[in-house]
Amino acid sequence: MRAMTLRLAAALIVLAAPVLAQSGPPRNDLPQPYRTTRDWGELPAGVTWAAVTAVEPAPDGSLYVIHRCAGNSCAGRTEAPILKYAPDGRLLQSWGAGMFIFPHGACVDRDGNLWVTDARGQAGTGHQVIKFSPDGRVLMRLGQAGVSGSGPTLFDQPNDVLVAPGGEIFVADSHRNGRNNRIVKFARDGTFLTEWGTKGAGPGQISEPHTIAMDSRGRLFVGDRENNRIQLFDQNGRYLEEWRQFGRPSGIFITADDTIYVADSESGPDTGAHELPGIRKGIRIGSARDGSVTAFIEDMESTAADHSGAEGVGVDAQGNVYGAVVRRQMLERHVRR
Numbered sequence: 530m531r532a533m534t535l536r537l538a539a540a541l542i543v544l545a546a547p548v549l550a551q552s553g554p555p556r557n558d559l560p561q562p563y564r565t566t567r568d569w570g571e572l573p574a575g576v577t578w579a580a581v582t583a584v585e586p587a588p589d590g591s592l593y594v595i596h597r598c599a600g601n602s603c604a605g606r607t608e609a610p611i612l613k614y615a616p617d618g619r620l621l622q623s624w625g626a627g628m629f630i631f632p633h634g635a636c637v638d639r640d641g642n643l644w645v646t647d648a649r650g651q652a653g654t655g656h657q658v659i660k661f662s663p664d665g666r667v668l669m670r671l672g673q674a675g676v677s678g679s680g681p682t683l684f685d686q687p688n689d690v691l692v693a694p695g696g697e698i699f700v701a702d703s704h705r706n707g708r709n710n711r712i713v714k715f716a717r718d719g720t721f722l723t724e725w726g727t728k729g730a731g732p733g734q735i736s737e738p739h740t741i742a743m744d745s746r747g748r749l750f751v752g753d754r755e756n757n758r759i760q761l762f763d764q765n766g767r768y769l770e771e772w773r774q775f776g777r778p779s780g781i782f783i784t785a786d787d788t789i790y791v792a793d794s795e796s797g798p799d800t801g802a803h804e805l806p807g808i809r810k811g812i813r814i815g816s817a818r819d820g821s822v823t824a825f826i827e828d829m830e831s832t833a834a835d836h837s838g839a840e841g842v843g844v845d846a847q848g849n850v851y852g853a854v855v856r857r858q859m860l861e862r863h864v865r866r
Contacts, residue, residue, distance in 0.1 A: 634689030725766030752778030810838030
């Protein structure tokens, strides 16, 4: 009886303990069931793609694409960084000119509002998260314009934003070499609730939280890019586990059926940022439920030393996958064969 009790206690301890890692490195030899096009989407007159950073579908079927105005920055530019598309690629609306320095991550909430981060700052602009209505009206700002810092009211290069079904707001704060390396949680009205994360490589520590997503169970998936892993947390910051089989995560998108799409834009030769040598860039696809990886959309420059792959990733209602490509300044659309 004592032995059975001990075995039961041991089993309960194992079940309660967080899983430290999924087994196996990222794979390059997975099925690639998509064909790629690079000419989708009407652009405003006189505008060409700048660095494309985020693609987000809206509940009404429209699609938002965020790009950096001209080249890799919106500083001093008059182009609109936010482009709203119909499902067939027709441009419906554009806005945001003069409002951003370095637009980075984005999300669309259940009401169709668009949230966009600005990951740099200067001259009273940047280091903020801005909420827009579906027609482009500013509804909320988090952070102080142009001011970099820590604490509940300031950000330092916020990378990405996520709005939970209940309205809680999560901000992944600090780009490469940023000071914070944290997740910040706000109530739906913008009131600060909590934060977690310190720079490091241990469980729960973060080095460049580049992207954030949520599955149907409410778990947070944080792309801990410089540590080449995804860390999973509950919504109060409790560490759950880490996954390394999806590569070096720059972007994460999870659909309603818990299919996970992870954009790896930086693997390949190590340039000094702790990349994954021998691992090809691209979008790995699998299950957010069990961590299995089942498909791979390989980047067109998958072994280049430059950081050239898609950083942002989004999926529309028809299952088409969009890659937001920064260095090559393009939007890629991947359609099932």
